[in-house]
Every structure is written in structure tokens, then in C-alpha cells.
């Protein structure tokens with residue numbers, strides 16, 4: 001037995017935001033950040049909600065690496081205000097913060113770190129969640145994941161619960177149009193990593209497979225196009241959908257070791273999520289192929305890589321990932337990120353330790369030992385071909 | 389080899405011996421420190437709750453035996469579920485971690501700590517599969 005959890009409604013396409021006018025409720029708390037506010041999106045969303053007859057308040061203190069304290073502050077505001085809707089507006093960090101604030105609002109008795117699939121939260125007694133992504137990457141708008149930074153321990157807490165999956169997700173292609181190219185690339189390659197890891201995970205299923213493959217095809221076709229031409233509306237729209245599809249895929253399958261390595265690297269060196277995860281893909285595909293060769297060959301086939309054997313297909317896929325990263329001006333090795341070998345080496349134990357503890361390790365097709373994680377970190381730093 | 393009844397004292401003793409022969413488990417759990425109560429709650433022919441105490445330490449099983457009740461022995465972790473789910477777990481139909489996510493089993497103790505040793509957990513299940521088992 002397994003389950004596939006999605007929002008009850010996914011609204012997509014031009015004008016999707018207007019769906020908000022039809023939502024029934026009394027008080028909405030918009031959870032967002034100052035950048036999104038500056039772009040004028042908050043006003044637009046608030047206007048629609050008011051047209052629906054709702055009172056609206058805004059919490060815009062979310063930061064890219066939002067901490068437990070920010071979540072607690074948001075929950076305090078929510079308790080004073082008493083919303084029956086949370087409206088998460090922004091990138092993955094805004095949506096994840098909204099999920100955590102919602103949990104603390106409904107369950108003042110639990111702490112952020114306790115959010116887990118193993119406990120019953122009993123949400124939706126007071127409020128529900130609408131998610132509106134402004135980037136095309138994390139898939140948080142439809143996922144069960146909540147990533148919160150524990151600033152004291154410099155650790156990314158990878159929390160999850162099926163209960164935090166949004167009720168309504170609005171995938172409006174107008175919103176990501178405002179993304180600068182670098183953010184487009186960083187978030188787009190996260191979607192690629194999400195989909196690829198979902199497809200090879202031990203927890204994959206037919207439903208997640210279909211969405212993962214669908215997302216991968218779109219990403220290879222449209223991501224570099226939108227990176228080169230940010231105004232390309234068709235490519236924007238496709239990428240916005242692909243990110244959500246990848247989110248549905250990994251949220252109902254599981255992320256893998258590229259995320260384990262990436263979260264670890266990102267927590268220590270403060271580098272954007274997508275970049276830290278995708279840089280490891282060429283190495284983790286090679287590493288995983290020992291157990292999941294046929295799966296990668298299927299991905300290769302889906303993006304029209306010609307090959308006679310599965311081995312050739314995997315080689316072609318790794319090359320295609322590298323090529324895409326280069327087209328996006330993304331690093332293909334850790335040293336290209338401006339980290340010195342001395343610094344990296346001194347933190348290697350810590351990096352390995354964190355990767356082992358990551359939820360990306362659990363259902364990966366091949367479960368790395370500490371020694372293998374160490375080697376993956378080293379090979380990916382130097383840009384060496386994985387041979388173990 | 390004669391089939392051993394699950395759950396029974398003979399079965400858990402055989403499990404201990406098999407764990408201590410499993411090199412893959414030893415490697416995956418070489419830093420593990422922590423003991424368990426494995427509890428099968430009554431259903432499908434199991435009339436009374438059965439509690440195993442299993443002490444796992446640095447890749448080895450130091451001790452394993454049946455205890456009279458869940459209050460008779462303290463352990464860092466409790467992994468419990470109905471007898472029918474234990475049967476499925478041993479037969480490889482339920483994965484030990486996925487079983488927790490689907491609430492087929494319940495864990496008391498730090499999930500974070502368990503998550504770091506999922507390979508060890510699946511090796512424990514593989515070990516259980518090596519024992520010729522007769523179910524109720």
C-alpha cells in the first residue's frame with residue numbers, strides 16, 4: 001500500500017490568480033517576503049481575496065533561509081489574527097514557511113522540528129492552505145516537504161507531512177515572468193533534480209513516474225530557452241507546470257542522494273538550493289546507475305538520446321545534464337562554485353555526516369556508505385568521473 | 389532446517405545468530421547504538437501481545453529474547469504493529485520505513501536517528517527472511 005497525495009484543486013493557465021475571487025472564507029493571511037511584495041504580487045492577490053469578501057493581512061518577514069524564529073513570529077501573528085486561509089505566495093521558502101506557520105497555528109503544543117509523517121497533526125480545524133508559486137522549481141506548492149533552516153546548528157531540517165499538502169495550488173504563468181535569469185536557472189535545475197530523483201527512487205510508483213518523465217521532457221526542452229529569453233511566455237508557462245509536476249512526483253516518491261549531498265553543501269556554504277543539488281547530478285547518476293541503469297536509460301529515451309545499450313544511454317544522459325548546466329551557466333563541479341579545496345576538505349566530515357542524515361538517503365536506489373558519500377563529495381569537487 | 393514459529397523465543401534467538409553472521413548489516417550499522425522492543429500486537433490468530441527485546445550495538449546483536457510484557461524492559465526504541473503486518477514485513481511485502489510512513493507500524497523513539505540507518509533496517513529484514521519461519 002502506498003498513497004498519492006495532491007492538492008484538491010490545481011488551477012493553472014493565464015488568469016489563474018483570479019480563481020481567488022471565488023474562494024470562500026473570512027480572513028486570509030498572506031505569507032510572503034519583501035521581494036515579492038516589491039513586485040506588486042501581494043497587492044494583486046489581496047485585491048482578489050477582498051473581492052471574495054475576505055479580510056486580508058500580510059506577513060512578509062520570510063527570508064530565503066528562513067529560520068525557526070521567523071516561523072514562530074508568523075504563528076504568533078496568525079494566532080492574534082485568526083485566519084481561515086493561509087495564502088503562501090513566493091518561492092519555496094515562502095511556501096514552506098507558510099506550511100510551518102499553519103502547523104504551529106493549529107497545533108501550538110508542538111514545535112517545528114516535530115513535524116513528521118509519523119504524527120497526526122489534525123490540521124484544517126481552523127484553516128486551509130492556498131499555495132501560489134512565483135518561481136518554477138521547488139514544487140513546494142504541491143509537496144509534503146517543509147524545509148526550515150536551523151540557524152544554530154546550520155542544518156536544513158527536512159520535515160514532511162502529507163497533511164501540509166496545500167488544498168488549492170494556483171500555477172499562474174504570469175508570476176514567474178519576473179524572475180531574473182539566474183533565479184530561473186537555479187530553480188529550474190531544482191525541478192530537474194526533483195523529477196530525476198523521483199523517477200529512480202525506491203519509492204517510485206506509476207503515478208509519480210508519469211509526472212516525473214513528463215516534467216523531465218519539458219525541462220530539457222524549455223529551460224535553456226527561457227534562460228536565454230526571459231520573455232518567452234510559452235517556455236515560462238511550460239517550466240512553471242514542469243516544476244509543479246516534478247513536485248507531485250517527488251512528494252509521492254522520494255528525493256535521492258543529489259538532494260542529500262546538496263542540502264548538506266547548501267547548509268554549510270550558503271549556496272542556493274537548486275545549484276547545490278544539480279551540481280551533483282552527473283555524479284549521482286553514474287553512482288546510482290549500478291542499481292538503476294534501466295531507469296536512467298528510460299529517461300534518456302524520453303529526451304530522445306539515441307543509444308544502442310543502456311550503458312550508452314546513461315552516458316548520453318549524463319552528458320545531456322552537463323550540457324544543460326553549461327547552457328545555464330551553472331557549475332558542473334563544486335570547485336567552480338568558488339569554494340577552496342582547503343575549506344572544503346576541512347568541512348568534509350561534517351558534509352558527510354549531514355548527507356547520511358538526510359532523508360534523500362533513505363529511498364535512493366543505492367544507499368551510500370559514509371565512505372561512498374565522502375568519495376562523491378570529493379569527485380564532485382574535482383569534476384572527476386565516478387568509478388565506484 | 390526445522391521451521392521456527394514466529395513469534396517465539398527460538399525464532400528471536402535464531403534471528404540474533406543470523407544478524408551476527410550478516411556482514412552487510414555489520415557494515416551498515418557499525419556506529420549504531422540502541423536497543424529495541426519489537427512488539428507484535430494481537431490480530432489474525434495472535435491472541436496475546438508478544439514483546440521481543442533486541443539489543444543492537446556496533447553492527448552486532450548483543451542480546452535478543454522474549455520479555456513478558458512491554459513494561460518489563462526499557463529500551464530506547466519501540467517498533468510495534470499488528471501481527472499480520474509483522475508477517476508481511478518478514479515476507480518482504482512491507483518495507484520497514486515505508487511501513488512507518490503508512491502507519492502500519494508505530495515508532496517510539498527518535499525517527500531522525502532511525503532515518504540514518506535505513507540500510508541497516510532493511511538488512512535486519514533480510515536477516516529475518518533467512519530464518520525458516522512458520523507463522524501462526
Ligand SMILES: [Zn+2]
Pocket residue numbers: 138190191193194259273277
Ligand atoms: Zn529540490
